[in-house]
Amino acid sequence: MAPPSPLPLVSLSCGVSMQVRRWLLLNQFLNQVLLILRVQFTLINATYLSLTGDIQQHLQTMFTLLRPEDNIKLAVRLESVGPQMTRYMVVVSTNGRQDTEESVVLGMDFSPVDGSCSVGLVLPLWSDTLIHLDGDGGFSVSTDNRVHVFKPVSVQAMWSALQSLHKACEVARCHNYFPGSLFLTWVSYYKSRVSSDQTRINEWNAMQDVQSHRADSPVFPVHCRPTERELTERQIKTSLREIMTQKDLENVTCKEIRTELEMRMTCNLREFKEFIDNEMIVILGQMDSPTEIFDHVFLGSEWNASNLEELQKSGVQYILNVTREIDNFFPGVFEYHNIRVYDEEATDLLAYWNDTFKFISRAKKSGARCLVHCKMGISRSAATVIAYAMKEYGWDLKKAFAYVKERRTVTKPNPSFMRQLEEYQGILLGQQPIRTQKIIHETTKDENQ
Template sequence: SLSESFFMVKGAALFLQQGNSSQGQRSLQHPHKHAGDLPQHLQVMINLLRCEDRIKLAVRLESVWADRVRYMVVVYSSGRQDTEENILLGVDFSSKESKSCTIGMVLRLWSDTKIHLDGDGGFSVSTAGRMHIFKPVSVQAMWSALQILHKACEVARRYNYFPGGVALVWATYYESCISSDQSCINEWNAMQDLESTRPDSPALFVDKPTERERTERLIKAKLRSIMTSKDLENVTSKEIRNELEKHMNCNLKEFKEFIDNEMLLILGQMDKPSLIFDHLYLGSEWNASNLEELQGSGIDYILNVTREIDNFFPGLFAYHNIRVYDEETTDLLAHWNEAYHFINKAKKNHSKCLVHCKMGVSRSASTVIAYAMKEFGWSLEKAYNYVKQKRSIARPNAGFMRQLLEYQGILDASKQRHNKLWKQQADSNLPQNTDGTTGSGDFLMESLDIDLENRLADLDMPSQSAYLDNRGDVSVGFDYCFRRLSDTLLENKIPTDREGFFHVEQLEGELERGAAP
């Protein structure tokens, strides 16, 4: 029976992997005496699965809606490579007594998946530019969830599951089954540390606001509505404030400065997004929250380059989040590779992407400049001037400009690897072999990742320590070795380690002696 295939703690059921039989073919014969409604919910959730898929774990989560029940479900299957693949499903029940459920979220666990405790009774799972927060209903349930998730992430890393590969293609079936109410989908996509949220955004992850904070939020919402309905060339700020007081039915004298600042902010955001390329818009928070404008512009993809602004329409658009603040110390370069692929995904699908931050000035503008440099092979100067021409207020902060300069160096170095003249020069400087032949210019690098572009995807990893070499220069803490393959070597024997390897310093010395007159 189904009751023999799992054990329960409060709010969670952990399935035991026994044989290859389908869970969907089983039925619940002897529910646990103190299990409550969990066994019945499990049977309903199992009925959602394809016959070849199985549930590994189901964890009940907190919800802002008192009458609703939510579960994070870990589902696994055997993929095209006959290896275990895992996804997370967000499952919604409209009530405890409900005999049916719907899917509100699907998250594939790729090799870059990271899990972090949030310090508030929950944890976040981030992968491929997405992040979701889960708050189990008990400590024991959270412990069970973390154990299973860490094991699933280890499997994904071991087999290097990455977006665009052959892994996890079966998750498309569950993505096509997403049918929860929009309010449920919004809750699955709730984020922390937000300053600007959609009106129905769940308040599960924020402290209870003060009376003044609640009033300021209401002012923001009402003010936007009023300003969009007015001819701003023929109305004064005082008239807008008076109408705001009528709408809110209260005196807002103590909020005068806040209202004036908010009006200027909204006014700056109300411009239409700037069309940078046929498939790419650069804009502000306002543009990201204007559904009519987004749909009218043919935008299906939104790149949100902020930590403080919500995804306003989850379920209607494809989102990718780069959760950073507009500070000079922010490492934005580490995210440009993933941003590049997300923007190009819109291009390949004959759609459009909006890249936005708060004002469309610094974070998002820097990201669009970096995209142009890589996509078209432009210099920083050319890309900057082009974006500036299309959106005059674009102005990356000093830290982002330094990162763009560094990014230009990385892209230039990558181009040099494919330069025939560079390769010919390298061949001409190679030392002679003992038989008088010139060694081949091809080297097999044992430790060095030669694809400099792919290094961008690894910038989130802790950097290697540096050391001072005997000349006082700073060197990266790697010990690289190279193997040289000459024609005669290929025809004869494979060298031993001592015969075939030499250090970089030896190579430089031989090259210098070979180049000497």
């Protein structure tokens, strides 16, 4: 295997002593040897990667982005939406504070223009990390309420990636690495160096099962690509929102909206008439402004989450997306937290309320406002805001529910979420000091009389 091209030696001034010159030359030579050994070690451990093309140069470039004490355990090339886009999932490890191995997944992008490398994703591997095969040549990695999908370019590459990830996750579980601890604090170095363009970042954050997409959302390649009809329906949704925002809905008919939609899309949409009518009803139900529940919390719908002007006017900087089917519309503008669940009886929403509380509290602490939304702002997001109110203000379920419903009258969590709120009330009550429990009990008793 040919070693990487040697780096140019520094020019040495004649005024420098021979001993210093020798020391500098030796030091630089050793640095070059270390770089070559790191690259060769990675290539040996990445035998599943084809050494044709630019892989060796890519690996050498990747190392220039790492801290000196960090190492690449694995680099896997991934499928990409754009044919000219080159991206890698890179597992980087180091010895942490307790002299145990800590690992992070970096998403690295290479420019087709100049071959430069940038970081587009930073995903620490915590003790709660789970890996699932998607049945379509890829896998998802979920940790700390984040889910990212990776599709290696070959079966062998996927197998090697899974082996490396499982090993790193086993170490994380063994030593109980958890967010907020003193483990993986070095990851902040890479978070501060995320510099890929927004399109690349969007691809790293692409979510499966999304039905409502932002305009530039990447689609999953090969078998996961949507059908022609699904693409048309997606375009209809986007264009319909824009048209209905601009029209006086008191003085326009459904037919007029559909005619303008056909003109904008330059095609006949007769076979989509029923879909368009249903979508108009959904949009109408979402078009109300988000409801201000507290000074720092808004409760709203998909429409509110997709209205950039309204969000900025309201001072929103954080968005809590409590849906599986709706995209993050402005990932480069707002800070997002996703709870990827459906509005179903079987959904365990209670399991996420500790994390949603922390996210909303972070917004409050920073002096910002947070929009909590689902599809309609009725069930999932409403239950989540009620749970937040119970914990933040020490209210019982009855008071928190009444408070939220008074401000947003359509509030109606599904029966399962209401039972979970009752269970959550018991959990919170169990965490209260005895004196506080007595006060809450007596207050509830007085209200019932």
